[in-house]
Amino acid sequence: MRGAFGKFVLCAVLLTVLLGVTGCWNRRELNTLAIAVGMGIDKRGSEYDVSIQVVNPQVMDKKSGTNRSETIQFREHKATIFEALRKMTTVSPRKIYLSHLRILVLSEQVAREGINEVIDFISRDHEARTDFYIMVARGSSASEVLNVHTQLDNIPSIKVFDMLEGSEKAWAPTSTVRLDELIDALENDSGQSGVLSGVAVAGNKKKAMTQENIERIRLPGVLKYSGLAVFKQGKAVGWLNEEQSAAFKFIMGKVKNTVSDVPCPAGGKLVLEIFDTTSAMIPKARGGELSIALKQKLFANIGEVSCGIDLLNESAIEEIEKRMEEKHKRQLEETIAFVQRKYGADIFGFGQSIHRSYPREWKKVKANWSEAFRELPVTVSAQVTIRRTGTINNAAIPSS
Secondary structure (H helix, E strand, O other): HHHHHHHHHHHHHHHHHHHHHHOOOOOOOOEEEEEEEEEEEEEEEEEEEEEEEEEEEHHHHHOOOOOOOEEEEEEEEEHHHHHHHHHHHOOOOOOOOOOOOOOOEHHHHHHHHOOHHHHHHHOOOOOOOOOOOOEEEEOOOOOHHHHHOOOOOOHHHHHHHHHHHHHHHHOOOOOOEEHHHHHHHHOOOEEEEEEEEEEEEEOOOOHHOOHHHOOOOOOOOOOOOOOEEEEEEEEEEEEEEHHHHHHHHHOOOOOOOEEEEEEEOOOOOEEEEEEEEEEEEEEEEEEEEEEEEEEEEEEEEEEEEOOOOOOOOOHHHHHHHHHHHHHHHHHHHHHHHHHHHHHEEEEEHHHHHHHHHOOOHHHHHHHHHHHHHOOOEEEEEEEEEEOOOOOOOOOOOOOO
C-alpha cells in the first residue's frame, strides 16, 4: 500500500515539475524579427539579387505619429538566395522572417534561366509557408515591382496579393499560383508544364516608385497583371496574351466569374456575365492513336446590351447562345494550337489525363511527350445557357 502511495506522490511531483518547464523551445520574440511580406528575385551577373519587403513596426504602431514608410526594403546579392538573405543581417537589425510572405516576384531573366533553385530554397525553408502567390515581373525588375507605392493598402505586397486574389475571382485571364501548385505542375511525371501570372508597372515607372504616386487621384503608375508566363522543364519559354490566358483558365475549369462580349445578329454587341462553368477533359485511345475531347458548359446572365435585340424572343436568346458557343470554341481551339505549335509545353495537363486513364499507352509516349503533345488531336465542344436577362428586357435606350 505504501509502495503504491509512494509511486503516486512521485508521479504528482514529476507532473508538477514538468508543468513548470513547458514552453516553445525555439520561440523568438516578435521584436527580434523583421516580418517579410514580399520577396523579389533578380539576377546580377551570375548572382541572385534578392529584395525583401518588410513591415515597418514603428509605423504599424498607430500611437507613434510618424510619416515614415509603412515598409522597408532590404536588398543584397550573392551566389545563392540563402546567402543573400543571411547577408541582409549586415544591414537589417532584425532577422528576416518568411512565415508571413504574401508574394514572391521573379524577374523574367530568372524565370527564363530556370526557377529550380528558387523553388528548392523556398520549399526547403522550414519557416516559409506555401500560401503566398508567385508571379513574374514583365518589363520591370522584381525589385521595382516591390517598390511601387500603392493606394488603398499601404503595404504594397499585401495590395498585390489582394489585387491578384480579387481579379482571379472576377476576370478570367488572371490566375493565382501558390508554391505547392507550381511544384505539382513542374515535378509530376506526366509531362505537365506550369504557368505564372505576369505583373507589370503600367504608366510612369519612375513616379510609381515615389510618394507622389499616392498623392494624386489618378495614379501616375500602377501595378497591372499582364498575361501568363509559360514554363517548360522549369524555364519560362514565352507568354500567353489576355485572350489565351482566359482560354487556359476555362480549360482548367478554374473560371469563377468573368464577362465576355458577343456580336448581335443585327450589329452591335451584347455582354454576358459568365457566373458558372464546368470543364470535362476526356482522353481517348483508339487504334493506337491518342486524343483529347474537351467539353465545356457555361452559364451566363446578360449584363449589357448595346444593340437592337428582342430579349423576350426565345429564338433571339438561342442565337446569342449559339454565337457565344462558336466564339468560346474558337478561342479554346486557337489557344491550344498556339501552345502546341510554339511552346510544346503541356500546360493543360493532357498528359496527366492520359496517364490516369490509359497507363499502358502513356508509357509508349512518355519519353517523347513534348513532340507527341504537339501532334495530339484535341476536339472542343461548348454549351452556353443564358439564365437571366437582367432587371430590364431590351436596351434601356434603343439605338436610333
